[in-house]
Each structure stands twice: as C-alpha cells, then as structure tokens.
Ligand SMILES: Nc1ncnc2c1ncn2[C@@H]1O[C@H](COP(=O)(O)OP(=O)(O)OP(=O)(O)O)[C@@H](O)[C@H]1O
C-alpha cells in the first residue's frame with residue numbers, strides 16, 4: 001500500500017526554468033567514543049534495549065552531567081578538518097522540547113556558542129569543484145530511539161503503541177550545519193550527495209566515527225527552498241529529517257525541488273515544517289510544523305562548566321589531522337594508475353572504502369574496482385541501497401577474485417558466486433561447493449563433453465577438419481552449454497582443435 005499521498009510535482013527541468021534552489025544540510029554524526037557525552041554509560045551498538053542507561057542519561061532527579069573529554073577532542077578535530085575557527089570558550093545550552101525519546105525533556109546542545117564555526121568543505125561534481133560553507137559544527141547528545149508498532153502504517157500516526165530504547169540517549173553527536181548552498185539547480189541533488197559523501201570520508205579518515213548511515217551513525221537533514229529566478233530573497237524552507245543514505249539525500253533533494261515548484265507555481269505557499277522521506281515511494285510527507293528557535297527556550301546549561309580548549313591543545317590536535325581525503329584519493333589514483341575522473345566515479349559510487357579493503361585483502365586494484373563499481377554497484381542500485389550496505393564483505397569479493405585468478409572460476413561463474421553470497425548462501429567457497437560452480441578442469445570430463453558436441457554437430461566438425469577454424473566456435477558453444485558455463489573456453493578450444501586435426 002502506498003502511504004504517502006500522491007502529490008502534484010513539477011518536472012525537474014521545468015521547475016528549474018522558473019526557480020533556483022537554496023539548500024542547507026545539517027549532518028549529525030555520532031562519535032565513536034567508548035562512553036556517552038555526559039555520563040560513563042557504554043555506547044556499543046546493538047545491545048539489548050535499555051541496558052546502557054544510568055540516572056544521568058535518563059535525566060533522573062539529582063543526577064549531574066560531566067563532559068566527555070574524548071568527545072570534545074573529536075569535535076575539535078572535526079572542526080579543524082572543516083577549516084573552522086575553534087572557540088576560545090563555549091558553553092552548552094538546553095534545547096527544551098517534549099518528546100518521548102528524550103527523557104530529560106531537553107536536549108543538551110550548543111546554541112549561540114558552538115565549539116567550531118565558519119569553515120568549508122570542497123566537493124567535486126561533474127569535474128567542477130564547489131566550496132560548501134560550514135556555518136558551525138557543535139556538540140550535543142543523541143536522543144533515544146523510538147519504534148512505532150502496529151496500526152495501519154507502522155508510523156507514529158496510527159501506530160498501536162511505541163517502544164523506546166534509551167541506549168542511544170546521550171551518545172555524543174556533532175551537528176555540522178552548512179551555510180545556504182547556492183549551486184546551478186540541475187546539480188543541486190548531486191552536490192548534496194557529494195557533500196555528504198565527502199563529509200563521511202573525512203569523518204572516517206579522522207577515525208572519530210564509523211559514520212555508517214544504515215546504522216544511523218550519520219544522518220542528514222535536507223533543508224530546501226526555491227526562489228523565482230532573478231530574486232535574491234530566500235524562499236521558505238522545508239526540512240526533510242534524518243535522511244539515512246547517500247542515495248536518499250539526492251532523491252529527497254530532487255523531490256523537494258519538484259514539490260516546492262508545484263506548490264509555488266500554482267500560487268500556493270510553502271509552510272516551514274519538518275518532513276519525512278519515504279525510501280520506497282521516493283516521496284516526502286509532512287511531519288510537524290517547525291518550532292522557531294524561540295519555541296525551544298534555549299538557555300545556558302547550568303550544570304556544566306564552559307569548555308575552554310587551550311590554544312596549545314588545539315594546535316596539538318591540528319597536528320593529528322590525517323591527510324585530506326582529496327590528497328589521499330590523488331595518491332590512490334596514482335597508485336592504481338587511473339584518472340581523477342575515474343576516481344570521482346569510484347567516490348560517487350560510494351565504493352572507495354570497499355575497494356581499498358578489497359585490495360588490502362589481496363585483490364589487484366583493477367579487479368577490486370571492476371567488481372565494486374560494476375556488478376555490485378548495479379545490484380545496489382537495483383535494491384535501492386548504497387554499495388556499503390550490500391551483504392558481502394571486501395574479503396569475500398577478494399576471495400572471488402582469487403578464485404578467478406587461480407583459474408577455478410570464470411567471470412561468468414564468479415557472478416553466480418557473488419549472487420549466492422548476496423543471497424545469504426555463505427562464503428564464496430561454500431557457494432561454489434553448494435551450487436557446484438567449479439570450472440571443469442579435468443580434461444577427461446571435458447573430452448567427453450567435446451566428443452558429444454562433435455557428434456551432435458557432424459557437419460561443422462567436418463568443416464573444421466578441412467581447416468576452417470572459424471567454425472570451432474559452434475563446438476565450443478555447445479560444450480559451454482552442456483557444462484553450464486563451467487569449462488574454461490580457451491582449454492576447450494585447444495582440445496577441440498586437437499581432436500579434429
Ligand atoms: N531559506 C532557506 N532555504 C534553504 N536553506 C536554508 C534557508 N535558511 C536557512 N537554511 C539552511 O538550513 C539549515 C538550518 O539549520 P539550523 O541548524 O541552523 O537551524 P534549524 O533547522 O532551525 O535548527 P534545528 O537544529 O533545530 O533543526 C542551515 O544549513 C541553513 O544554511
């Protein structure tokens with residue numbers, strides 16, 4: 001059943017003839033610290049619900065928060081990597097609102113005094129570079145996680161009941177907010193995706209988070225507005241919350257451009273509201289009318305001392321920054337002998353990390369690239385997920401490549417092995433065994449198949465005997481068919497010619 005109401009859309013190109021989009025991206029990153037932001041609860045992913053909680057992260061009376069130094073360090077390193085200024089002195093603030101996933105009824109965040117501000121990140125799309133301004137990157141804590149059960153939709157409206165897990169409440173978050181982004185409209189969705197991709201690479205290079213979007217370790221809010229061409233004043237924005245894959249960031253941006261355009265073109269008004277993106281339908285629906293900043297009644301957190309990182313510490317942390325992802329990619333491209341354009345294809349496929357890991361597991365770089373940007377990218381696209389979410393590991397891909405190079409699999413058989421791994425049939429070797437996919441390398445077995453093919457194609461065999469070697473393909477084809485593609489074609493050719501000379 002389609003849940004999202006079908007909404008009038010304007011064609012993408014048509015929308016961009018009349019309006020220019022303005023975007024703002026808010027990315028939340030969960031830091032991979034051992035303990036939470038303001039208490040010493042563990043942060044392990046996947047623990048039984050409500051087992052990693054204490055009076056502080058549950059907001060019980062009498063509990064007091066203490067700032068996690070490792071989280072501040074992570075925040076500063078992220079700020080420095082984004083070319084931000086680091087505050088000499090900053091405070092936490094209470095952001096007040098009521099929601100069941102937030103036991104304290106306020107979120108400890110930062111408001112007008114973020115730890116870092118005014119930076120940028122460069123991204124590349126279609127061979128063009130865009131500098132995305134960073135407004136600020138501030139520290140806060142995550143909320144609990146709610147699950148809405150039953151009802152007609154499985155969503156909060158109409159659910160029978162909701163469950164909440166507070167293990168996530170209090171996990172350190174860095175919220176990275178861009179300045180308004182103005183790029184050529186037709187590139188806006190790709191630039192949004194490229195920005196989140198680049199940011200993810202950077203966060204991983206820093207080692208501060210695994211930034212796995214499918215685990216919610218990195219989530220993006222897509223703010224979007226349109227303004228009539230030639231106008232300078234920004235239009236009213238919508239804010240699509242918690243978009244959780246690279247592909248969805250791109251799709252949500254595109255959808256909102258088309259939806260805004262349809263509303264505006266028909267004389268309607270955009271209301272400032274939060275929206276939800278639905279992966280299956282590729283649409284957004286209205287969430288809640290957005291609070292204004294004053295609705296949150298921000299005020300300085302009285303239970304925490306200000307954070308005043310010394311300049312020596314900041315400079316020392318600057319010294320720990322990794323090579324920028326751009327420089328790192330240039331080095332890899334040179335190592336692999338590919339152009340920067342090919343490298344961009346790899347990055348935009350979101351496959352860089354998988355390829356590096358596959359090479360580390362022993363595969364040559366061209367083979368690793370071929371699988372991740374070819375067959376696996378195709379399957380990911382078909383399933384509507386990012387390649388990193390496919391149920392196959394770099395080590396498994398490296399094993400498949402190894403089997404091809406050892407002459408035990410042909411390319412065609414290898415694709416079936418990969419299909420088996422993706423279908424959950426186990427490791428490559430298990431799939432080979434279970435599906436009987438090994439190359440038939442035993443000559444006597446091949447000869448039996450060859451003799452049968454010769455007998456079935458007597459006229460062709462006669463031509464080959466008479467010296468017409470071009471006809472050999474017919475016999476090879478018949479052998480490949482009878483061995484279900486499990487023979488090595490080159491070896492079959494040798495044997496057929498040997499038989500018929
Ligand atoms: N008219 C607009 N059109 C598109 N983007 C906008 C517009 N005005 C602001 N933005 C962008 O939207 C984002 C707003 O994020 P910000 O965190 O500042 O505020 P918020 O969304 O009100 O707060 P919250 O953190 O509670 O979601 C920024 O990236 C900003 O650049």
Ligand SMILES: [Mg+2]
Pocket residue numbers: 026221239
């Ligand atoms: Mg927002």
Ligand SMILES: [Mg+2]
Pocket residue numbers: 026175177
């Ligand atoms: Mg925000």
